[in-house]
Amino acid sequence: MARSKTKERYASPELHALPGGPLERPPLDARRTSAMSTLAGHRVEELVARFGSPLCVVDEERVRAAYRRMINAFRAGWKDTVIGCSVKTNYLSAVVATLRSEGAWGEVVSGFEYRLCRDLGIPGDQILFNGPYKTDADLELAFEEGAHVHLDNDDELERVAELSKTFRAPRGVGLRCSMNLNYPPWDKFGFNLESGHALEAARAITAEPKLRLRGLHMHIGTYLPDPDVYGRAIEALITFALRLERELGVTIEYLDLGGGYATRNTLHHTLLPGEALAVTAEDYAAAITPPLARAAKQFKQRPRLFLEPGRILIDEAVSMITTVRAVKRGSGQQKAALIDCGVHILPTSFWYDHEIRPVEDRGGAVESYRMVGPLCMQIDCVRQAIVLPSLRAGDLLVIQDVGAYNFSQSMQFIYMRPSYVLIHARGVDVIREREEDDYVRAPERLPKHLVNAETKRSMLVRRK
Ligand SMILES: Cc1ncc(COP(=O)(O)O)c(C=O)c1O
CATH class of the missing domain: 2.40.37.10 (Lyase, Ornithine Decarboxylase; Chain A, domain 1)
Incomplete structure (x- = not known):
């Protein structure tokens, strides 16, 4: 067949939405x-x-009920479980105070949240301090008050090692770990387990005379309706903790599995409503506590399990x-x-x-x-x-x-x-x-050269 001499121009395909869309419910x-x-x-x-x-x-009784359900589900499988409520999920003081009155610790990611917890009477040693960036002043205060500080990156580790030279006695630190468990990987934070980075960091901590590696932390994502992912995460933390105990002679006092437990809310473009997925605190506990129970005897001491739920407590x-x-x-x-x-x-x-x-x-x-x-x-x-x-x-x-x-x-x-x-x-x-x-205008100031007959009536000028 003779080929056409005039080349047809390529037209890229077009996508058109079907009426209704395939993923509507x-x-x-x-x-x-x-x-x-x-x-x-x-x-x-x-x-x-x-x-x-x-x-x-905010319905106070429902906050209390969600906390009780979560803690009871986990303590049934692992007695030494402590919940540090994720303060950034809802930092209304009344919410944090309600959870505190049930026994929750605080989980914070900034000096602002740390001070909020302290202001509500939560002692420093009942605060879990996470986050990719903590200021020097925040770190100093947190160490002074015995908070559980979880190191996120090499530069932070270096800063803390420097700071530790001023400590009178050695202080504990935790190591935030990450691994490839789900998509998208939650890899902005912590030290990777698979690459050996976490092991390197653990070695660096144990080489510091004023630091003690006390715990491992892993927060694997947010709104994760698959309890099995948590099962794999705790298995990985246990394996790593046992290795550190064997090879570095440390005692891992706690494992912290972070938050991310889903609620019945429905994500856009999902076929089933969140309610139908119906993952409960008991489902998560059933995935997380048995691996701990199986490994319990291999630890130097039974580690405490920390959880940092946010949405499941308050949503x-x-x-x-x-x-x-x-x-x-x-x-x-x-x-x-x-x-x-x-x-x-x-x-x-x-x-x-x-x-x-x-x-x-x-x-x-x-x-x-x-x-x-x-x-x-x-x-x-x-x-x-x-x-x-x-x-x-x-x-x-x-x-x-x-x-x-x-x-x-x-x-x-x-x-x-x-x-x-x-x-x-x-x-x-x-x-x-x-x-x-x-609320918006009070911190504002009007520079002198902008003050004129009209602006003189402005509250900004009157306030001076
Ligand atoms: C370190 C850490 N812990 C706990 C949480 C709470 O997560 P969620 O509200 O999804 O339970 C978060 C939130 O992303 C977090 O970054």
């Missing part, structure tokens, strides 16, 4: 979501009348109440419900399809809505699509399971942050006041 998303008019016995309408909307509500205990402020027609069939809770106070909307429930169901048809926030930004979308009973301006909604990372990663962007309240058997307490403009 129609059967479950089309169900009629049941209404939720109370939170722990408190009427949602009354809460809003008292504290305004949006309103973030499901917190709800955000929001009000529909407008119902808008979109460019297609789907309507948009504009709510007063945006991604600035609900950043987890970027990766979760949060469950949203109406406070009142007036009956009638259900409709699919895009839930958009009040920010003047196209990205301010709390949920791309959700089926709800017909909405109108003024309706109240409850966004569930928002306790992890929403407060600590929130910002006062365009709108100030709302009130945060704690509900408990005795009533309701404000645990964080609604922010006023001054």
Whole structure:
């Protein structure tokens, strides 16, 4: 066959989304979501009348219940288990204080979080200090107060070795380890086990006269609904710890398996709702504690097991109440419900399809809505699509399971942050006041050359 003389230009293939998308969850998303008019016995309408909307509500009893479930599940298999609650997951003082009153230690990744724990009465020696960067001042204080400091990298190890020259007596340190367990590998942190880097670091620590290697740490990721990964992680830590005891003569007093235990929240683009995966504290304990029990006799002393759960303790205990402020027609069939809770106070909307429930169901048809926030930004979308009973301006909604990372990663962007309240058997307490403009503006200063007749009226000038 004769070949065509004119060369056809190559056109790259185009991808077009199928209507609906292959990974939507129609059967479950089309169900009629049941209404939720109370939170722990408190009427949602009354809460809003008292504290305004949006309103973030922490249910104290649920925080306590989550802690108890986790600690009991693990202590049933490994008695010497201690939970250091991940402070960055939710650093509202009332949340940390609630967990503390149940017996939790603190797990921190900055001087700010360390001071927060100390301020709430948690002694330094009940603080686990992680994170890739700790300032010299933070390290000094943490060592002075006997915190469990986990070294993350060679430069930090060098700084700590230098600092240790000022110690009167040797101090313990932990070594953060990493390994290739899952995708994406959680390899920003710590010393790699497979490459031999962790062994090198352990040798370097034991060569320091004022440092003692006391523990090994590994946090393998966040929201990991597969308990088997934890099983493999603890096996690797045990093998490494036993090797260090044999070869370096150290005593490994504790193994710390970090956090990452999943909740029932649903990640975007997953076929099943998080609820269907239903991984429980007991499932994680069943994967983690048996390897410890099997190896117990090989250790010089039975190591303590530290856990650093964040989301599993707090996610499901917190709800955000929001009000529909407008119902808008979109460019297609789907309507948009504009709510007063945006991604600035609900950043987890970027990766979760949060469950949203109406406070009142007036009956009638259900409709699919895009839930958009009040920010003047196209990205301010709390949920791309959700089926709800017909909405109108003024309706109240409850966004569930928002306790992890929403407060600590929130910002006062365009709108100030709302009130945060704690509900408990005795009533309701404000645990964080609604922010006023001054929250943003008070630290500002207006340079002299910008002061003129107009700006003289500004509070910035008046304040001087
Ligand atoms: C070292 C460490 N421990 C614990 C946690 C808590 O993780 P999660 O909230 O997923 O349980 C984190 C969070 O990424 C972490 O970095």
